[in-house]
Amino acid sequence: MNPIIRFDQVSVAVREKTILSNISFALFPGEKAVLCGKSGSGKSSVLRAFIGLHAVASGGVYFQQMQLTPASVHMIRSATAYIGQEPILGAETVREALLLPFQFKTHRNQRPPDARLVEVLNRLHLSVDILKRKCSRISGGEKQRIALARGLLLGKSLYLLDEITSALDAESKQAVFDVFSDPQLTVLSVAHDTEWLARCDRILELEAGRLVRERIHGNA
Amino acid sequence: METLDIELPRMALLYGLCLLPWLLLRMLGLLLSRDIGISVLRMSVQLALVGFYLKWLFELNNPWFNGLWILVMLLVADFSILRRAGLKVRYFALVTFIAIAFSILFSAAFLVFWVIRPALFYDARYVVPLAGMILGNCLQGNVIALERFYSALRKNENEYATFLMLGATRMEAVRPYFRDAIKAAINPTIAGMATMGLVSLPGMMTGQILGGSEPWVAVKYQIAIMVCIFTSTTLATIINLKLSLKSAFNDFDVLRDEVIDKRS
Structure with a gap:
């Protein structure tokens, strides 16, 4: 089986400061992995490097055997959902936020019917009434679930989650865990939540921009 | 109809008008004398140079x-x-x-x-x-x-x-x-x-x-x-x-x- 994400000796420098050094790991379809380490160890930078927001100084980043290059970055981003601690919904109402990606040329012909919106909202334990609400009036946890719903509507199977569980209430957390119990979905996350860590197949420990340990679930 | 020229003494009188805002600004505690002086000087010199140049440019055409x-x-x-x-x-x-x-x-x-x-x-x-x-x-x-x-x-x-x-x-x-x-x-x-x-x-x-x-x-x-x-x-x-x-x-x-x- 080919990995869905592969980092091969990746180094990243921002403003001449090295933030990632020789990072190598692979993540296979359906796996849930977590990056952990102290603040500033480079966890979020790994996620950003994968989607081309940090330029790779040396080594290679691969998505399904395809190397991240200027020619492939649009395709890789379109196939990946990235959800941060405070997701940006980029629209006035929740309905507009959910349908935002379908305004772009890449997804223009895939606009989902209302029934599909309702189905996804139910899956995330969200009421249909939220569609009419303003994005500025919903909680952080709801925002994260809406961002997640957007990924599901786009049929994405790879999720990059940056500290999303830290701000979640119990209900939101349960909804997120339920969604990611789906074996079709692959997750690379940054988290400290012990409950989430226990559910992950792979734990990648970073220290000062280096991958110092990789643990596979069940192995020490 | 010819435009009335402004003779130099009357130009000097015109510059004197700047003293009024300068005084008011000073009373308000805004110490802008240097900025005002430089701006008025720059405006005058730049426009004088442009005036000479444009006169020459128009004549040459x-x-x-x-x-x-x-x-x-x-x-x-x-x-x-x-x-x-x-x-x-x-x-x-x-x-x-x-x-x-x-x-x-x-x-x-x-x-x-x-x-x-x-x-x-x-x-x-x-x-x-x-x-x-x-x-x-x-x-x-x-x-x-x-x-x-x-x-x-x-x-x-x-x-x-x-x-x-x-x-x-x-x-x-x-x-x-x-x-x-x-x-x-x-x-x-x-x-x-x-x-x-x-x-x-x-x-x-x-x-x-x-x-x-x-x-x-x-x-x-x-x-x-x-x-x-x-x-x-x-x-x-x-x-x-x-x-x-x-x-x-x-x-x-x-x-x-x-x-x-x-x-x-």
Whole structure:
């Protein structure tokens, strides 16, 4: 089986400061992995490097055997959902936020019917009434679930989650865990939540921009 | 009708008028003497030099010298736009020059060739002041557009990245900031046209009336210049923003940090 994400000796420098050094790991379809380490160890930078927001100084980043290059970055981003601690919904109402990606040329012909919106909202334990609400009036946890719903509507199977569980209430957390119990979905996350860590197949420990340990679930 | 000249002693009296605002500002505790002095001096010296040069240019009325003067104005405007917009000259000088040169030459040529139609198409008395007026207004518009656009992009870096992650192309992802910047750049011109004649008498029209023109002729020139300013500002800001994207972003659609002038 080919990995869905592969980092091969990746180094990243921002403003001449090295933030990632020789990072190598692979993540296979359906796996849930977590990056952990102290603040500033480079966890979020790994996620950003994968989607081309940090330029790779040396080594290679691969998505399904395809190397991240200027020619492939649009395709890789379109196939990946990235959800941060405070997701940006980029629209006035929740309905507009959910349908935002379908305004772009890449997804223009895939606009989902209302029934599909309702189905996804139910899956995330969200009421249909939220569609009419303003994005500025919903909680952080709801925002994260809406961002997640957007990924599901786009049929994405790879999720990059940056500290999303830290701000979640119990209900939101349960909804997120339920969604990611789906074996079709692959997750690379940054988290400290012990409950989430226990559910992950792979734990990648970073220290000062280096991958110092990789643990596979069940192995020490 | 000849315009009354202002003799030197009366010019000195005019400078004396500046003492009133200077005194009021001083009473308010605003110590701006140095700034006021430098500004008034710079204005006087710069305009005196331009006066001498324009007199010579009008007498010579040579198409090459007229063109050269417009080129100099474009280059000064180019650097001024980038400096005031907080962008590095080395990355944007060429694209800004192309944008303003194309729009100014297009509007000025339209006005001179098809609307005013002087006996000599390169007549300095028409070409130089008209191009200068259009350029001056176009400069303001371009400063606003570039400054707004790149500030918004830096401020909304995460939102822009979210759009990219949702499948937007670079152009689709910058579109909200692009539209806001263009709107901010052309709004003063649109508002100016809407209130022209009610709130203030425009400078060019006033100048022509003082110079002895019939009010109706002055009105027509003012309308012509406003239409050209609106056209060239819209054209220049759209072209400038669009062309600047190539230099401003890396191959992965990320805004390059080094293009922003941090000193400004």
